Amino acid sequence: MTINWFRYSSPASFYPIAGRLIPWFFSAAALLMLAGLYISFFVAPTDAQQGEAYRIIFIHVPAAWMSMFIYIVMAAWAGIGLAFNTRLSSMVASALAPTGAMMTFIALWTGSLWGKPMWGTWWVWDARLTSELILLFLYFGFMSLQAAIDDPRRADKAGAVIALVGVINVPIIYFSVKWWNTLHQGASVSLMQSPTMAKPMLIGMLVMALAFWMYSIAAMLMRLRAIIIERERNSDWVKALKERQS
Amino acid sequence: MLAIIKLECVRGERRLFSNLSFEAAPHTLLEVRGQNGSGKTSLLRNLCGLLPPAAGAIQWCGKDIYTIADDYRSHLAYLGHLSGVKDELTASENIRMSAVAAGLSASAEQIDAALIRLGLRDFRDSPCKALSQGQRRRVALARLCLSVTRSLWILDEPYTALDTAALAVIKDLLESHLEAGGIVVLTTHQEVAITARATRRVELGQ
């Protein structure tokens, strides 16, 4: 009989594991963040055209990557939860959503703060920024649907459906916005086309992206533990938790 | 043959029942008893595949009902708390359309016979929003008359809002269905004597 490892990753058995993993991911995130910041401020050269403002790229691009990456991972976990009826996978999806929404917000915020000095406007109808905005609405849709349904099991399944439908639409939205953008503004310099990607800049962005990734995992694990306790509060293993005495 | 193996059902945070096992062979009347909130309705919705159980399995003729989903439903008729009657449509339209949507044959004669049997003949062409709650239940029971080809009947408190005349009709309906080899699973609070070759009882919420 195949070992159904979904069964073993039950919330009860994963709770302590998550607890032990969190410090590791946080410290990895901190180290990578420090390295990334050092590169972005002290190693990467000043940009010829954009001066120092381009350094915002070291947060904007990694956050944008993470916002897309987290949505896809969230939809995958939600899909697994729907298909295999494993509660833990759905909990992981719900634990990821707020962090993903935060990353999207950071991408939008830093995008507009970067657009202001470069193009003089706080909001640029650039293809990538516009689809980030729509991605933010997809995150809010997922979170508010789950918040509006009381029964956790149904909330998981409903969330999974909207996440899967959303993930199919993300590429479609991106390409339709790109099509729309080129139609209206012509091939204007898109926000992302910063000048030739100097090597340290690329490394800086990759290191920062890794830092954000480690951070997102740590944040997800923390929220996951809270969700597990909230949902399993009637089960015996939660009542016997050592933490309750502290 | 309906078999339930170590069934467990959770509603929201509460575990309604667990480790529930029983069987229902043809010609069997299975009564599900228990106070309000003991999970009777949830159990019935588990049995007809509407509500996936938290644990355990439900088998029809040895096969899990979720693997043979559509085929299982071709042997099933379910009457829930909701009568499944649309207000805008007339009684005969309701019966015809819901029967055809459920894949049952519903000729005009069959519909008329069912309406007459349930005493709804003169409401045949009036919109159902004019009918009382009891009459709507009769329309739902009329659809049951057309489901004689379905061997498994799952009825959630079928006797509510019915007067003595309608009770007699449903009693007769159930008995002929059981006699013909069908299985009836029902929940009720009233004591209605139904003669059946085998009567089983499942008590929930001890």
Added chain:
Amino acid sequence: MNDLSLTAALWTVGSRDLLAAMRHRADLLTTLIFFALVASLFPLGVGSETALLRLMGPGVVWVAALLASMLALTRLFASDYGDGTLEQLALSPHPLTLLVLAKIGAHWLASGLPLVIIAPLLGLQFDLNADAQLVLLASLLLGTPTLSLIGAVGAALTLGVRGGGALLSLLVLPLYVPVLIFGAGAVEASAAGLGAGAHLSLLGALLLVALVFAPWATAVSVRIAVE
């Protein structure tokens, strides 16, 4: 279940919804009036300068059609969910995906198609020429079914959930963006002499994608809702 009874079932489910819709003609009218009202508000807000209106016309008519069809979505499952018909549909031996598709088709005929029919009327408000009106009609004809299909997923997910109306729009409007872009873009492209061929074919592609995924997603959502 032989094929005959499947087509009969699909036909019956569709005609039952149309019959119910016909007996509630008022709902149908409110959707149309809402469509005309929203489209007429824009000139009041922006000014009646025809060059501007002609530029804005397609976009405004499309946004108004999109909002109107979204408003009509709540009627798709809500009454069936309330009176138990949806439950019986989920218990039919016929595949729920096809039954749901029949319902969506009937819903489009009852509330999507009327929008397309009166759209040219609103086009006049924006002084659109005959060619633009034609492309607007074609784009709406291709786009509104997609809106009904995608919207059906949201309608099924928000059944019996508090805050249904606002939640439904939050779930569904982001997914409407591609349809809006290509729909309104078609008219603009034809006005700019680029020809609307590309946009209309993309609208067709979106419709096919929606036809493949939306009924399955809606059926899963309905099963979740009737649990």
Added chain:
Amino acid sequence: MNWGSAGEFFAMGGYAAFVWGSFGVTAACIVVEIIVLKARHRAAVRALPANSAGQP
């Protein structure tokens, strides 16, 4: 090393508001999220139904 002095570093070539606005908000979001998560965990633990007497 790009910066002559700390002052120059903070001036960020005249774009201080934009650069530090971005980095600052990002840092704030991360800190706030961690605080919120810690609070949520504590609240979840505290909200557990009082375990019956005699349990360890």
